[in-house]
Amino acid sequence: MNGREAPDIYWKSLLAEQIARHSRLFFRLAYGVLRDAHAAEDVCQQALLKAWQQRDSIRDAGALRPWIARVVVNESLRIARRRKTEQKVHADCRQQAEMHHGGPEPLLRPVVEEALTQLAEPVRLVVVLRTMNGLKGNEVADLLGCSASEVSRRLHEGLSRLRELLIDVQVEA
């Protein structure tokens, strides 16, 4: 049954099942990018709303989990990017944000987040899932419905690009 034919009650039960089985995964995907539990919860809720609103256009109900995962990751990156802009505008907040993110080079994180948004979506998803969320290659392949070798290829492409960017930043510094 595709989205156009399915009644609302069908989609409601499908989404309820996604919540019961995969809400931890969705939260961790968002948290991996945002490092903020409240924001991650909000992103999951937004993804759920988007899935409901676009249920007519989701052709394969069986692909709902990767569809929601993709929305969660992209929305999380969008928020991270917006935060970066806000931090630029509000210089006073910047130091706090750096402390919040922690790590040896907190200033670099927004730069990498920006670079992530420039990657092609299939590549970006693999990089985020593997590096920010710690999913294994076979877990990412299962989630995205592609082969493990394709995951490796995309990871290679994405990390190479990020590394190039990192070198550029070092040169500029």
Added chain:
Amino acid sequence: MMPHEPLTCDAIQTALLETDWDQGQRDRFARILAHAADCPACRKALADYDRLRATIGMPSESAEPALGWDAFQHRLADYLEETAAQTAAWQPRPRILPFLRIAALAASVALAAIGWGLYARSAGSRPVATVSGMTTETPTNPSSANLRFTDQEIAQQVRAFDQVSASFDERASWMLTGEHTSDVGLAPAPLTMRTRLLLLRLTVLKNDAIVSNADLVVVAGQTAELTVPITSGHNLRYHIGTTAGDNPRLSLWAELLKLNQPSEALAAIATSLQARPGDVLNAGQMVTSAGEYQIKIAFSRASSAEPK
């Protein structure tokens, strides 16, 4: 990387990309690390990936929602329930042919505005169901006179139908407008003989209080299938057939449905009625454990503009 694979810089840097970057992987890649110690390019690659890892690395495994997993899942489940209920109650999706979707988007905006405008204008002249969170009922006990269409309302309805029909290339066979609902039915081809319109005010009373009120304009001879929300938290699905004569007959099938279980009917009635302009017909009663629902239909008719 296989244990006996030659240690080229390309192979090493590819392997660095593919590791899971944890300590276990580091131990397995001892040969790579030994090579990197003597190779500036690979040492640089390893340092870069370490730097990336430190920057965007994985969150703590113990990260969890602010109020715990159970509360988080309940929040999402409640949100889904709420969203789905709102959709079912307030935004019935028109059943339209796919190729008409773009036209439907434009027309549905017009229809929603028209529907609201019609009710805003007519609410002062007749009793209406007051909906607040779909739970409140207003005991109004209307008289038949209050349910009838006024001349002004008939003119407004006909004008609105003509506008909507024009948006759908004259395919509109019926139009529903109500306080919280609007819908339109489409014929597969333009209706060239649609000059006679039948107007039906569908009023539902529960224990003598109005719980639903909606107006249907249907081209004489056409059939309408529509759903109207009622304030007791249910939907009423109508199947209304009409004839094209001077004194048209109406065939009515109505089902009372649970909001969240549209496939489950709590009660239903079927009847056939002879309608004359100005009539307020008693279409029947549905008795449920929650109360008694009565359906009244005020009838009128009008002529529409000729299709262009």
